[in-house]
Amino acid sequence: MKDIILIAPPAAGKGTQSKLLQEKYHIPHISTGDLLRTATEQNELGDIVKKAMETGTLVDDEIVLKLLETRILKNDCQNGYILDGFPRNIKQAESYLKLLNKLNRPLGDVIYLDASKETTMKRIVGRLSCPTCGAVYNDQIEENKPKRFGTCDICNGSLRKREDDNLETFNKRYKTFMEETYPLVDFFKAKGCLFIVGSGISKERTFNEIEKIINRG
């Protein structure tokens, strides 16, 4: 199976689709955010990295590249992997191509999950979750609203909003994405490996489209 790189604006469904792909195709989901979190928890990386992660700025490319190289050399990546959160910008994409060249590994498919700013904004700003049972709702999307305002349908718990799920944080993340990461769409298009999938309707529909791409002849 080819490696898969998922690129998407915040809340376009990258995490969800990665999980679905991992379950169905038994290839690992590699999130550079998770790799960095694990490394900082194990004290392998210093305070500078922790600070960058806390403030949402990018960690030094060399550190991310090194962690990624170590991860993709593991046995479970032999049959492919799903890359989520990397590359974040053109410079990282160029370094990644050099790494693949060194490892003699083809690039694979790059899939852009396309969802409008309005859709992703509603997903983030309207997100509510139940601290008791973990159920997730959305008060801006009709079909995901709880039946009773502020109350969990499953366990009657009081629903909560995450502090960083607000319009200001969303706008900041979206702007960074458009400025730094979105140019990768043209970068990979020029390499002939880019596919665009609409991710604004349902996760099932999006997954179906992704499967058509990765299973094409």
Ligand code: AMP
């Ligand atoms: P994420 O889990 O993808 O939201 O990433 C969490 C944080 O990890 C980001 O805000 C960055 O500080 C760092 N990070 C994740 N991926 C990268 C990357 N490709 N390059 C640099 N920093 C990254």
